[in-house]
Amino acid sequence: MPGHYSWPASQDEKQSRVGISLYDHQCPDTAKPTRTKWLGRAAMLIGLCLLLSTILKRCLAGLSGMPDANYRVGDIKWWPCTGADDVPGAECGYAIVPLDYFNASAGVAKIALGRYKATGTSRKGIVVLNPGGPGGLGKRLATVTGPQFQDRIGEEYDMIGFDPRGIGETEPRTQCFPTPEAHTAFIANTVLERGYDVGPDLTDPANRYHLIQLQRDADALWQTQFEICAKTMGDTLRYMGTSTVARDIDFITSLLEGKDALINYYGTSYGTVIGQYLVNMCDIPIVQAMNIHGVVDADDWANLPAYKWERLWQTSTEAAYDIFTDDCAEAGPSRCALSKSDDEPGSDILRRLEQFLEDLYDKPLAVPNANPPSILTNGRTRLFLLGALQKPATWPNTADALDRAMKGDGSAILQRLQDGQYLVDLERSAVSCNDNKPFSAPTPEEVIDEQLYVLEHISRFSLALVVAEPDAGCQFWPVTPPERFLGPWNHALRNPILIISNTADPATPISNGRRVQESMGDNARLLVQDSPGHCSHALPSLCTTKAMRAFFADGTLPEEGTICSVDASPFPLNGTAQEYSEEDAKLLESVRRIAQIVSRKWD
Template sequence: MTDHRSWETAEKLPRDGLVSPVVGDVGTRSRARASRGTWLGRLAVLTGLYLACTAAFKGQIRFGNQPHVGVEYRVGDVKWGPCTGEGEVEGAECGTQCKCMCSLLQSLKWQESGTDIVCSVPLDYTDRDAGVAKIALGRYKSTSGNRKGSVFLNPGGPGSPGKWLATQMGPYVQMLLGEDYDVIGFDPRGIGETEPQTQCFPSPGTHFAFIANTVLEHGFDVGPNLTDPKNRDHLIHQQREADALWQTQMRVCEQTMGDKLRYMGTVNIARDIEFMTSLLDGEGAPINYYGLSYGTVLGQFLVNMFPDRVGRVVLDGVVDAIDWTTFPAYKWGRHLQTSSEAAYQRLMSACAEVGPLRCALAKKENEDPDAIMSRVESFIEDLHYHPLAVHNATMPGILTSGRARLLLFAAIEAPELWSIAALALDMAMNGDGSAALDVQRASIHYDDLQRSAISCNDNTVPDVPTAEEVIDEHLWVLEHVTRFSLAGMVLETDFGCHHWPVTPPERFTGPWNHTLRNPILIVSNTADPITPLATGKLVNERFGSSSRLLVQDSAGHCALAMPSLCMIGNMRAFFADGTLPEEGTVCPMDGSQFPDSDAVNAYTVEDKKMLESARRVAKAMLKKW
């Protein structure tokens, strides 16, 4: 609950679950890790901020170095204006969030920017001299005539921008969540149009050139025999190469960004959402939120930091925030990838079901799925010894077993792209690796270190792991959990945080099971390769009566990856009036992972609109290829 007292008083208050790196124990002083993007923590309660920051300001405010007299502003205002970017939908609005410490600043720096007003604000709630930042946001307003507030969106990552989810996808998001809410998309700290940006390399092309054709792009080549000592030695060598690359890029980041890196992380993002809710919906208004994948980590921070502000919150594709903040990333596979093999099997079973006309990997009708998988696995094993030369890809190269495994892992996360992956693999198995190489490269993150700036600031790593420790952990997971263990390490890019050069001002360490003002809705699907149903059940049990679990019977990363009218109906009912699904509800998916036009024609016009909206939002929030 936010304490509306002065900042000076708030500095002296104990902060539940918030640990200063100066006074915390050894584990809280170190950092590292985590899952998709950029933001950071802060050591001061947001208390009193709204009352102080929305007070009317009159008199002299400086624009650059020039005094501007006689203009009235409220610190914390958002000036909305029409969006001018390509692809913006009619009715979308863009603006800049002005989040300030007011009384702590001797002067506020403002800039004019088209129809927006940019408010320069402190980076660090615990240090008024740390500098300033601005947050970009977009809004698609309620269309029902019965506005109930704002819903903030986070597409995961971490590191993904979110402003455009409102400005370009707003109508489709409203089809899923209801028309009673303003859809609010925003670019978190370090991302997109928000400043400062996390930009360690001069350009995306420079970062691409740095990791191109290294283990960070082509993945780990794992031999077929997991017990062969030579296989282990080879993997240790690859891990040492990967670790040196992580260390190098983080030193580059330290040189180019310095202490600015401290001000990215999930604690700050949660504070930003809490403040923006007060600004847009009124002081003390309930916080409404919809987050996927890493966005569920942000959601767990948000509801546990502000349990008395929780309104309608949906978390889809759950990552355990305790794992995220306390375990080094190389140990996540034991928990996060427990459904990877089930998702892989779903791909093969669906391929066998639809046959060769819709899945290129199938060679006859009603083929045994295990026969299809056996052919694919034999091909990948052979690539370990005989990489495939690919001269006709967009960028010529070679298709290795590591690349093929990365392609498959990215595919099982995105079921509606299974037909593309199947065709690419079939072409490669017939000697043409161009499509496979192009598709695999498209699944790799080349967008600088935005993700690391969030995950490494959130995480605590007590010790620097050796290459042997990392590989032995993955060999265990490869043998007992999933063959995609090392593919996950490359695609998720949350590793190497023991080289992170800065320490954030604060971290949130729980508790993670607060009683909430309103129960939240937790969503998991049955065959999610990276955020499994088991984790959704774990987090749901942790919240007790403050949450309800809704399950969707489908493969892919997050339930949103496959459309379901049952799921959409339950989410709309939840946002409408808090209606929770019955305990044990399991929603079926609608449609096939391999598109079928005849099946689509069986739906009503309204259902088709719902399903199409879900597909559009899924492609936006769960971008693949």
């Protein structure tokens, strides 16, 4: 396969796109047994105009966070952003899109947008950004880090961020509980907040029995939450799935760039699922350039129940854990608080950490100085460690917090866990459960036996991931979305996409990136970044960033088998910084800034 693609459309391609309306991209209607085309733009707009005055108010009555009935599909508005973190020149806005792309009478949705305009001399269009989650506030990627994303992607593009369906400032929003505090109170000190406490002997029947009891609690909690959602939100919950988000991106691109405009997209983590939907849902290619980082396999996401994901998605977690302890040992006591001597191997640090976790199973640590006061348990500490492995730039602070806990003060760990909470309601469940193919409810025994296998053979963080990535319980989800795309995932594309995976990503392993690349064949190219952490921005790499810029500049792909090293260490050595050119130093700082903002979980 050639390594360079020229993107200007041929005359035939331009003609094939002319006349294709915003609703007519020949995407399959996966909610029905037959395939249908999207409704024509003119018919939809006329129908909406006729129906809005008489039907829309009735449709929207009582629905939380629904846009005002006076909005019209296709409305778009911009104004200068005024938030404390927003950069000069950033614009905030919204776009009005159909609530249901298959039912004109359902009403409208109001998608929150952010824009940072191109600063280069020759504007090429827009790049739509998504930070993952589900639950990440994409609007702020443009309004807070727009300049840094231009450094990474190219100054010739407008950076467009958006809050997806049900999330952030987008309306309708997912709001099952009256306030975020009410939801926090509901899960406080339950297994959904403190995690699963796993005993040291995975073969002990008592340990299995204990975990099954916790799973019964978890199932009842999920069922209760979803029944609350059904009462407070009703059918509005149907419209939060990824299939609808993909249509929103296409719709918004058409509003901003014209009906024949192709999509440019950059997504990380769950944002890679959105990307895979975009390139596979439609019968004709609607994407020009796509770059996805930290890959979630959309086939697993859509077609497997969540309790079976860990077997596939935890294959790099232990590698990241080993790098953390080995790098700490190499840094020594002066730079890593967990290291006890200059010649101590990482295996000794790992052994002490695991012994600490085993001790917490039998005797949780009282933490009276936390705000609020609480206890540090085996499950909470494993959750903390899993989150820390995703962010190697925080490893010095992580080591310090763990060292303090091992000496009797767990307040730093509890504070980090509290600060890391970013889902204000059931935003994530509304996406993952609308996407997930219905399945027979597994018994608690089946779930725990699967998790025990993963704990023993793949990763000791398996049950921590269940809580950290709350996608479980979809057997209790109360609604059916208007559309649920389940594949296939090997669509022929106009241009190959660029996939980037880390060698030791504890959340989205390199095996996912390889599987997606293999399923797409010549339609994708995989670049590997040799580093720990979640997504390529976890540690900055000039090699990776320059490959991205070349890709968005003119379609240049890295050579097959390219492996990029990083230009930073989790435990930096003071006074030995490598010298970089002014341009390269700016690129590295931009990646650090993006990682810093994304790691805040948009709270």
